[in-house]
Amino acid sequence: MAQPNKNHNKEINSELSIQISLSGLSFCVLQSNTVTYLKSFNFNKKLNPLEVLDYLINVFNTETNLQEASFSSINVIHDNELSTLVPKPLFEEDCLADYLKFNSKILKSDFITYDDIVLNDSVNVYVPYININNFIYEKFGAFTFKHVSTILIEEILLLEKNTNIPKAYLNVNKNHFEIIVTQKGKLLLYNTFDYTTKEDFIYYILFTTEQLKLNPETLSLVFIGDIDKNDDLYQIAYKYIRNVSFGNRNDNYKYHESPKYGYSDFTLIKSF
Numbered sequence: 001m002a003q004p005n006k007n008h009n010k011e012i013n014s015e016l017s018i019q020i021s022l023s024g025l026s027f028c029v030l031q032s033n034t035v036t037y038l039k040s041f042n043f044n045k046k047l048n049p050l051e052v053l054d055y056l057i058n059v060f061n062t063e064t065n066l067q068e069a070s071f072s073s074i075n076v077i078h079d080n081e082l083s084t085l086v087p088k089p090l091f092e093e094d095c096l097a098d099y100l101k102f103n104s105k106i107l108k109s110d111f112i113t114y115d116d117i118v119l120n121d122s123v124n125v126y127v128p129y130i131n132i133n134n135f136i137y138e139k140f141g142a143f144t145f146k147h148v149s150t151i152l153i154e155e156i157l158l159l160e161k162n163t164n165i166p167k168a169y170l171n172v173n174k175n176h177f178e179i180i181v182t183q184k185g186k187l188l189l190y191n192t193f194d195y196t197t198k199e200d201f202i203y204y205i206l207f208t209t210e211q212l213k214l215n216p217e218t219l220s221l222v223f224i225g226d227i228d229k230n231d232d233l234y235q236i237a238y239k240y241i242r243n244v245s246f247g248n249r250n251d252n253y254k255y256h257e258s259p260k261y262g263y264s265d266f267t268l269i270k271s272f
Contacts, residue, residue, distance in 0.1 A: 076133065078145060088116075
């Protein structure tokens with residue numbers, strides 16, 4: 001989804017991606033195939049969209065890398081649970097609220113939009129943070145925005161297009177994770193879960209495998225995002241799932257400061 005252009009003058013080959021959630025903000029600047037700035041701001045608690053906007057404004061006012069740069073393009077990634085997938089043949093643009101209301105708590109005032117996922121012949125219907133969009137438009141003009149699950153599904157389907165065995169990708173964040181299950185190059189499931197303990201975490205994984213009738217002995221579980229081998233989440237997953245590994249962004253960017261891991265900041269960096 002792209003906002004209309006306001007014809008702002010921009011430097012060539014300098015792109016900014018911003019990932020927005022109620023738990024934190026992440027920023028990435030890409031210039032001539034080099035990531036020149038990569039930084040995340042985690043909140044101590046979940047904020048509301050108005051508080052997130054205040055935080056975002058403060059970041060733009062205090063971070064030198066974001067103040068001095070002009071950007072040829074802006075990508076905004078909306079990271080929330082307010083999304084649902086609809087098969088393209090069944091999709092009707094006039095029914096956006098109807099698709100969402102069955103599995104998300106939405107308000108009559110919510111702005112609802114959608115992303116096309118060509119690889120899956122589906123449409124991702126979601127609620128973006130419209131106050132964030134308005135601010136970005138006023139500050140920069142033209143920009144593109146997507147839901148975080150759109151990027152995850154597109155990128156993982158590309159990675160797994162020639163893989164026959166079932167795989168479950170977990171994109172781990174501070175208070176929630178997304179799960180994408182594929183088999184034979186097709187999407188079996190996408191969902192997002194909030195968690196507070198490692199027991200919550202493994203419960204949702206095992207519940208998902210049970211519902212899909214997948215065997216924990218043969219399923220391949222792949223972690224991306226904010227997790228490593230020393231993490232309690234990894235340890236408990238390894239206890240119950242035989243095949244556990246870490247993914248890879250498979251990007252060829254140069255970095256002024258490398259990401260924490262080869263699989264971290266997956267959606268942020270893959271948004272370019």
